[in-house]
Each structure stands twice: as structure tokens, then as C-alpha cells.
Amino acid sequence: MAYSEKVIDHYSNPRNVGTLDKSKTEVGTGLVGAPECGDVMRLQIEVDPETHIIQDAKFKTFGCGSAIASSSLATEWLKGKTVDQALEIDNMDIVEELSLPPVKIHCSVLAEDAIRAAINDYRIKNGLAPLEEKAHLH
Amino acid sequence: MLKLPVYLDSNATTRMDNRVLEAMLPYFTEDFGNAASRNHPYGWKAEEAIDYSREQIAKLIGSSEKEIIFTSGATESNNLAIKGIAEMYATKGNHIITAVTEHKAVLDTCKHLEKQGLQVTYLSVNREGLIDLEELAAALTPQTILVSIMFANNEIGVIQPISEIARLTHAAGALFHTDATQAVGKVPVDVESMGIDLMSFSAHKMYGPKGVGALYVRRKNPRVKVTAQMDGGGHERGMRSGTLNVPGIVGLGKAAEICQTEMESEMKRISELRDYLETSLLKLPESYVNGSREHRLPNVSNISFKYVEGEGLMMGIKDLAVSSGSACTSASLEPSYVLKCLGLSDDLAHSSLRFGLSRYTTKEEIDFAIECVEKAVVQLREMSPLWEMFQDGVDLSTVQWAAH
Numbered sequence: 001m002a003y004s005e006k007v008i009d010h011y012s013n014p015r016n017v018g019t020l021d022k023s024k025t026e027v028g029t030g031l032v033g034a035p036e037c038g039d040v041m042r043l044q045i046e047v048d049p050e051t052h053i054i055q056d057a058k059f060k061t062f063g064c065g066s067a068i069a070s071s072s073l074a075t076e077w078l079k080g081k082t083v084d085q086a087l088e089i090d091n092m093d094i095v096e097e098l099s100l101p102p103v104k105i106h107c108s109v110l111a112e113d114a115i116r117a118a119i120n121d122y123r124i125k126n127g128l129a130p131l132e133e134k135a136h137l138h
Numbered sequence: 139m140l141k142l143p144v145y146l147d148s149n150a151t152t153r154m155d156n157r158v159l160e161a162m163l164p165y166f167t168e169d170f171g172n173a174a175s176r177n178h179p180y181g182w183k184a185e186e187a188i189d190y191s192r193e194q195i196a197k198l199i200g201s202s203e204k205e206i207i208f209t210s211g212a213t214e215s216n217n218l219a220i221k222g223i224a225e226m227y228a229t230k231g232n233h234i235i236t237a238v239t240e241h242k243a244v245l246d247t248c249k250h251l252e253k254q255g256l257q258v259t260y261l262s263v264n265r266e267g268l269i270d271l272e273e274l275a276a277a278l279t280p281q282t283i284l285v286s287i288m289f290a291n292n293e294i295g296v297i298q299p300i301s302e303i304a305r306l307t308h309a310a311g312a313l314f315h316t317d318a319t320q321a322v323g324k325v326p327v328d329v330e331s332m333g334i335d336l337m338s339f340s341a342h343k344m345y346g347p348k349g350v351g352a353l354y355v356r357r358k359n360p361r362v363k364v365t366a367q368m369d370g371g372g373h374e375r376g377m378r379s380g381t382l383n384v385p386g387i388v389g390l391g392k393a394a395e396i397c398q399t400e401m402e403s404e405m406k407r408i409s410e411l412r413d414y415l416e417t418s419l420l421k422l423p424e425s426y427v428n429g430s431r432e433h434r435l436p437n438v439s440n441i442s443f444k445y446v447e448g449e450g451l452m453m454g455i456k457d458l459a460v461s462s463g464s465a466c467t468s469a470s471l472e473p474s475y476v477l478k479c480l481g482l483s484d485d486l487a488h489s490s491l492r493f494g495l496s497r498y499t500t501k502e503e504i505d506f507a508i509e510c511v512e513k514a515v516v517q518l519r520e521m522s523p524l525w526e527m528f529q530d531g532v533d534l535s536t537v538q539w540a541a542h
Contacts, residue, residue, distance in 0.1 A: 003453065011453055017521050034539035035524060036484030038447050038473070042523035060523040064449035068521065117540070 004099035010069035018058040020044040028122025030114040039063035043114035066104040070111035143459045148494035155345040161392040165385040191391025198394040200328035207353045212319040213243040215338030215353035222364025231281035237261040266430035267296035278310035289318035293476040294429030295438030304333030323397035346393030350386030409436035418508045442490040445525040454514030463490035
């Protein structure tokens, strides 16, 4: 199967690979997927408590090229957004940007799940109500 | 200069040997006759070529030339052997024994027969990929007509104890078929001394052309017959109708001859290269060879690199043509069933690569492969949350995964 140029670019030059200190209250961590499914994503955000703007985002992903590209792209998009804006990122935006084929849509779903999980972790740490479960139509 | 990508997928197919191509060429053009045409020299010439090919093949596998039935490849041979025996010996019994790590051409043929009412026992394999002879002995019944166990596995190269399986099978009065697609031409195969009654193999795994293979069918002690699965002109002693693929068969014969004369020196060289590749890659921490290292083809190495996903790894080694146990691209997302049968967890099965060396593999290519894989594994582990957790001493089996 041929990968799109954007997937190859993110795979070859992944943005924001790394780890934030998950013990800090400003840092939210989302860990989604499972090793036996062949995909695990960890996405972290560091939020400015005053402005609610995401200052930094990091990821680490175990998975195929599309999974790595989806999470790399997500970290790029997250930086500079407020937490509320970040929630508006839809998996289909990722599919479109990376030209993911149908068999790889689950990678984008996983990235969206990782964003929500990271935001949720941040909200819980800061005494906010957790987000409601979002039903996926896939 | 290396030709990229470096081809290390010889269990999928092999490059055809130029000597094979040369032998085949006249039979496409000048010597185009139908081997079944008995009335003119065109037919005689073709028949002569076919007979010579039978001799070449018979020498390689220790059979008589009359015991070779030409087919379109190993899938057809497996179908013909198993369905043909089930039909021919239906009055004798209705039970077949095979193993869980067989190729789909055997497994799906057995499933097809199960739907028609036959009983099939699927033997399990141990961590090494080997069947348990005691389990086989216990599974044999007076109703058993056929035991079909592959000679060498296509994913891990593990070689089953063929002679012992044949002995147990015959003691119970059943016939023994083996899918030897990966073994013929690579390791010594002797149908007489090993007690094989039927054997499938294919030209393109041994530097011959695609679309041609053979089924060995024993003619003496005992005389074995299979019911034809295609009706027609009654070629191949009535067991497989259809005009013979003369150039292909000439190619199979030539490929067999070359394998026979060169096997010993070739396999020594290839196994040394394979061992070098394997020892080098095992220096990466948390990497494991899948299947028995002792009972194995000389040209295969299947290695799992823990905490790295196979498909992601393949993308990182795009200058290598290898195969992965991860099937992330397939609709099922299921990793290799063969690796799972060995008891590998899904994540380890997802993390595997199969390297298949060939006659054309050079030391330079192996050095290049080692460098590519090392680099990609290190890079992907840097990117892997699982590797980080492992480094931090987290027991991954205790983590609550949010599977989606």
C-alpha cells in the first residue's frame, strides 16, 4: 500500500516526539489503544492555566505509519489552540489532511480519542468535570 | 551498487534463475507443441521435454519420474492431494489430520471438506512451532485416511519431524501428504526414505517460473490414487486434466536440477549469511527469534522486535523488501495466525519481520539490511510509548488499555 506524501513526511520527520512531566497539574496525558491491536498513542498537552491555551504538545506512538502521522499532526494542530478549540478537532480533518485510506481511518479516530483523553486528564486534574463520552460513527 | 529495495522475501517468491529462463525459451516459440499430440514431431518434442523434466524432478526428491503429476502450483497440488484422497478413499474412512500452522491452501481445503461432512483434527504446535508426535498418535483412528503436515513452514521456516510423522501415519494405516513448497530445493527431501506418499511443491519458490508446480503421488508400497478435481482429457495418468504447461514444466525441471547440484554449497553459504543477520539483529535488546532455531530452513529468520509495530517498522525500512507478521493493512487487523499458534501475544506477532534469503542474497545486502533494521528499530522505539514504559519498569500486562 502506498502512503501519501504527508504521511511519509510526518513519519520521517515526526513533530513533537517526547514526554512532558505528567505529574504537573498543567499537563494532561492521554494514553489510548492497546498493544494487541497494534496501536498505542500517548498524547500530552501543557496548558497555560490563565489563558487555557495549549503551550506545548508531545506524543509517542506505537503503530503503523498512519498512526504515527496522525498523532504527529495532532500535536502540531494542538499547539496554540485553547482547550475548547482543541476539542473541535475531528478525526475526519486528520483523514483529509493526511489522505488516509479507509483502512487507516481508525488511526485518525485514535488520535482524536487521544486528544480528548489528554484534555480529560487535564480537566480532572484541575477540578473540572470530565467530558462526556463521544460516540463515533465508524 | 545495491539494487534497492534489497529483496529478502524469498519465502513469497524467488527471482527466476537465468539458466531456467534459457531452458524454457525455445518451448514458447519454435518448440511450441502440445505434449499430448502423438502424431507429429512437434508433440514428440514437447513430450520429450516433459519427460526430461520429470527425471530432473524425480532425482531431486528421490522418486520415480512416473510419480510426478504437474499442476499449476502448490495450492492446486494441495487441493488435489487432500480433496482427491478424501474422495478416492471415502469408503475407507472420513477423518483427516492436519496442523494449525499449515498454509491456507491446506487449512481452507480441510475446512471445505469439513462442510461436506468429513472430520478434521487440527494438531496444535508448541512454542517452537513443532507438532507433538504423541498428540498425532492419539489423534489417529481407524477412520483416518490422510495426515497432511507441512514439511517447512512459510513464515518461520520450522521443519516438522517428517519421517516420524510418516511412520506413525503408516502404522495407523493412513496416507501421508506433505506440503513441501518451502522445503524442496532448499533442504534434502527424499520421498522414499522419509515415507512420503504425496507431496506438493512449486517452481517459483526454487528459482523457477510462477504458475507451475507438481504433486508427487506414490505408485508403489502403497499405490496411491487421487480422484481428479478437474475433468477433461485425462492427462497426468487421469489425475489432472489440462494441456501441460510445457515451458513452465521445463523451467521446473531445470530449477530442480540446479537446486540438486548446488544445494549443498548454496545452503551452507545462505545459512551462514542468515546466522550473521540473525546474530547481528539479536544484539538489539528485546528482540526474539520466532520458532525453532534448530529445526529450521537455512534461509529464513523470523524476528520480533518488541515495542515496535511491524508495519511502522516496514515503513522505516522501505529499502528492504521483507514481510511482516502484522496485518494492519488487512481489513481484519489480525496479526499472523502462525505466530499466534506459537503462543506469541498479539503485540509480539505485530512486531515481527520475516527475512527470506536466496541464491542471490549477498553479504553486502545483509550488511545493508542490518543497518536499516537497527536504525529503524532504534528510531521507532524512541517514538514508542511502550518502549518508554518498559524502560521505566512498567509491566505492560498490568496496564488497563483503552482499546477502541
